[in-house]
Amino acid sequence: MERRLIITDERGEHSVTVFDDGRVIVDDAPIVTSIAGAGEIRLGPEGSTVAWVATAGEMRWVFLNGSVYELETQSAGRRRRRATSSHSSLSAPMPATVIRVEVSPGGHVRRGDTLVILEAMKMELPIRADTDGTVTTVSCKPGDLVQPGVPLVEIE
Amino acid sequence: MTFRRVLIANRGEIAIRIARACREAGLESIAVYSDADRDAPHTCAADRAVRIGAAPATQSYLSIDAIVEAARATSAEAVHPGYGFLSENATFAAACERAGLVFIGPSAGVIQRMGSKVAARELMSSAGVPIVPGVTATDQSDAGILSAAGQLGFPVLVKASAGGGGKGMRAIRDEQSASELIAAARREAIAAFGDGTLYLERLIDKPRHVEVQVFGDSHGNIVHLFERECSIQRRHQKVVEESPSPALTEPVRARMTEAAVAAARAAGYVNAGTIEFLLEGSGDDARFYFLEVNTRLQVEHPVTEALTGVDLVRAQFTVAAGGRLPWTQPEITRRGHAIECRIYAEDPAGGFLPQAGPLLVYREPGGPGLRIDSGVIEGGTVSVHYDPLLAKLTAAAESRDAAIARALAALKRFPILGIRTNVPFLIRLLEHADMRSARVHTRFIEDHALELLTARDTPVEALAAAAAIGPASETLPSSAGTPPSTASDPWATIRGWGR
Numbered sequence: 001m002e003r004r005l006i007i008t009d010e011r012g013e014h015s016v017t018v019f020d021d022g023r024v025i026v027d028d029a030p031i032v033t034s035i036a037g038a039g040e041i042r043l044g045p046e047g048s049t050v051a052w053v054a055t056a057g058e059m060r061w062v063f064l065n066g067s068v069y070e071l072e073t074q075s076a077g078r079r080r081r082r083a084t085s086s087h088s089s090l091s092a093p094m095p096a097t098v099i100r101v102e103v104s105p106g107g108h109v110r111r112g113d114t115l116v117i118l119e120a121m122k123m124e125l126p127i128r129a130d131t132d133g134t135v136t137t138v139s140c141k142p143g144d145l146v147q148p149g150v151p152l153v154e155i156e
Numbered sequence: 157m158t159f160r161r162v163l164i165a166n167r168g169e170i171a172i173r174i175a176r177a178c179r180e181a182g183l184e185s186i187a188v189y190s191d192a193d194r195d196a197p198h199t200c201a202a203d204r205a206v207r208i209g210a211a212p213a214t215q216s217y218l219s220i221d222a223i224v225e226a227a228r229a230t231s232a233e234a235v236h237p238g239y240g241f242l243s244e245n246a247t248f249a250a251a252c253e254r255a256g257l258v259f260i261g262p263s264a265g266v267i268q269r270m271g272s273k274v275a276a277r278e279l280m281s282s283a284g285v286p287i288v289p290g291v292t293a294t295d296q297s298d299a300g301i302l303s304a305a306g307q308l309g310f311p312v313l314v315k316a317s318a319g320g321g322g323k324g325m326r327a328i329r330d331e332q333s334a335s336e337l338i339a340a341a342r343r344e345a346i347a348a349f350g351d352g353t354l355y356l357e358r359l360i361d362k363p364r365h366v367e368v369q370v371f372g373d374s375h376g377n378i379v380h381l382f383e384r385e386c387s388i389q390r391r392h393q394k395v396v397e398e399s400p401s402p403a404l405t406e407p408v409r410a411r412m413t414e415a416a417v418a419a420a421r422a423a424g425y426v427n428a429g430t431i432e433f434l435l436e437g438s439g440d441d442a443r444f445y446f447l448e449v450n451t452r453l454q455v456e457h458p459v460t461e462a463l464t465g466v467d468l469v470r471a472q473f474t475v476a477a478g479g480r481l482p483w484t485q486p487e488i489t490r491r492g493h494a495i496e497c498r499i500y501a502e503d504p505a506g507g508f509l510p511q512a513g514p515l516l517v518y519r520e521p522g523g524p525g526l527r528i529d530s531g532v533i534e535g536g537t538v539s540v541h542y543d544p545l546l547a548k549l550t551a552a553a554e555s556r557d558a559a560i561a562r563a564l565a566a567l568k569r570f571p572i573l574g575i576r577t578n579v580p581f582l583i584r585l586l587e588h589a590d591m592r593s594a595r596v597h598t599r600f601i602e603d604h605a606l607e608l609l610t611a612r613d614t615p616v617e618a619l620a621a622a623a624a625i626g627p628a629s630e631t632l633p634s635s636a637g638t639p640p641s642t643a644s645d646p647w648a649t650i651r652g653w654g655r
Contacts, residue, residue, distance in 0.1 A: 005623050009614040016623040024620040031616060033624040039517050039573075041621040051621035052571035054516035060622035061516065063571035066564075066583040069618045094512060094540035095212075125509055148540065 004076035088131045089151040096120035098144040107135045115153045158477045159233035159258050165223045166238030168531030171198035174236050177469035186230045190216035192539045198531055211541045217241045220248045224255050234258035243452040260476040261427050262451050270449040280446045283422035285415045288445040290357030292317055298335050308358050316345035317353040327359050362597035364435040366401050368416035369460045372425040373481045380413040381460050382490055387596045390508050397456040398495040399463045402594035408442050427475050428468055430454050458527055462494035462552035493559040494552040497582045501544040504581040505609050510544040516574030521566040525552045538575055560586050584608050
């Protein structure tokens with residue numbers, strides 16, 4: 001049995017085939033793998049390279065030689081279409097205080113623009129647009145204490 | 157003044173460090189924990205643990221009442237504050253004294269005096285310790301401040317007189333840009349501290365941050381334990397510390413350590429403390445200026461312990477109990493080089509934003525000359541409530557190069573997965589040519605951000621490892637419409653780190 005996967009990193013997609021005996025073919029390059037322990041993978045014919053892997057849903061975290069890769073895996077057969085995000089809602093990553101709001105409803109923003117500046121843990125944290133679009137809702141004002149997960153700004 | 161039972165008023169790696177020292181010194185230890193830390197490693201590191209309140213620090217680790225009450229309830233006789241939280245809070249030290257508890261640190265009076273920048277500066281100046289030339293203009297109008305700046309000589313730094321933390325701080329390089337920057341600094345100062353008074357000092361461009369560990373006892377003895385170079389910072393927080401400082405020549409080291417001892421003596425300092433300096437220039441002509449006193453054990457104290465072989469926490473117990481310093485100045489020697497890397501749950505590519513989440517994989521490296529101080533375990537969760545420091549990796553070896561090589565080899569065997577950390581960033585930092593040749597200053601990370609942060613291609617081995625760990629798409633409903641974890645997080649773009 002072999003499994004065929006699509007693995008996505010920030011640069012693009014890679015097609016990967018995994019065989020039951022641990023051989024893996026990545027973009028036509030063959031690599032031997034074996035599981036060495038919980039979350040620990042040995043690579044190469046002598047198993048001299050070690051990587052650590054953690055699974056979170058379809059996501060794989062890989063630690064190799066001090067670098068960390070965040071990868072998305074999908075079965076090639078059951079490939080779903082990527083959601084095309086036409087709507088984006090931005091929230092605080094942690095409890096924080098709003099210092100400044102830089103946009104107002106109706107304003108146009110570009111991906112990377114600063115929308116709101118928060119303060120938490122003695123640091124200023126900019127909330128940036130993750131997409132180009134129009135601001136539809138601003139639901140915070142300077143001085144507000146905001147909780148993670150609660151939308152601050154919505155963009156369409 | 158002797159005590160047998162110590163309450164540790166802190167959490168994370170430092171609470172564990174102190175609990176270990178208690179055990180070694182034959183003292184009973186009591187940990188405190190908030191609701192968020194019920195299962196945290198530090199909670200089971202001491203002999204007992206007491207709940208002190210809800211998750212927000214203001215209701216637990218920053219609550220003087222809750223901590224003094226926990227000490228009373230457990231019949232603790234002494235309190236070790238660690239660093240951060242209440243460690244430099246004079247009111248807390250005074251509350252401990254009032255409750256009959258030995259505060260393991262300097263007296264409330266010393267903490268208060270050294271906590272005031274203006275008072276500390278005046279005291280140091282009168283003790284002959286060099287300070288950065290500066291002035292609070294008597295005429296606080298734009299014109300008055302401009303004229304005071306002209307007298308100091310550009311570039312100058314304007315700061316809020318009333319506070320710190322970078323608020324109200326502006327660098328003014330010439331007269332043209334001055335009035336706008338002065339107005340902005342004043343606005344920020346009023347907003348942050350309710351006081352628009354501005355203080356001016358000469359701006360030292362690309363300084364190094366070098367600090368001296370001092371230690372005093374209640375019998376009038378004061379020693380230094382050499383310096384720590386802490387120039388590698390981001391957002392005014394240290395990331396890598398080492399000793400000896402590669403920037404100090406022996407004559408400058410002698411002058412700086414002597415100034416630090418004089419500063420501690422002038423302050424009437426008892427217990428462990430740190431005198432921070434800015435260092436300008438190089439060679440025997442380098443000049444240093446007093447910055448501030450940290451009236452506590454520092455995060456980076458393992459660097460000094462690795463270099464000199466002393467146990468600073470154990471010495472803190474001895475001195476707090478009224479004993480003499482365990483060492484005289486000539487007995488304190490150093491050998492080789494030590495370097496500490498602070499491992500934070502943060503996203504270096506996303507403005508060093510703190511990260512919270514599960515530690516799916518967390519495996520500490522080991523080996524000769526390596527020390528890991530950590531407050532987390534695999535399977536645990538990093539919460540949003542507290543400082544994102546996960547661990548400190550300290551490597552000691554016979555030379556600076558060997559210590560850096562040891563730290564690098566260890567970092568490359570320190571997998572932490574499930575949340576973003578600065579481990580890959582630290583590796584690039586230690587591998588940077590200017591770091592290897594010790595050409596560093598406090599703006600090093602900002603100046604070299606591009607080289608330190610650029611993402612690199614994912615190697616085929618990483619892709620193979622990701623594929624080898626089991627079938628994809630089996631654990632999530634196939635109807636899941638958005639990529640996991642990234643959709644609502646504006647900083648989270650899937651990103652790999654090259655070596």
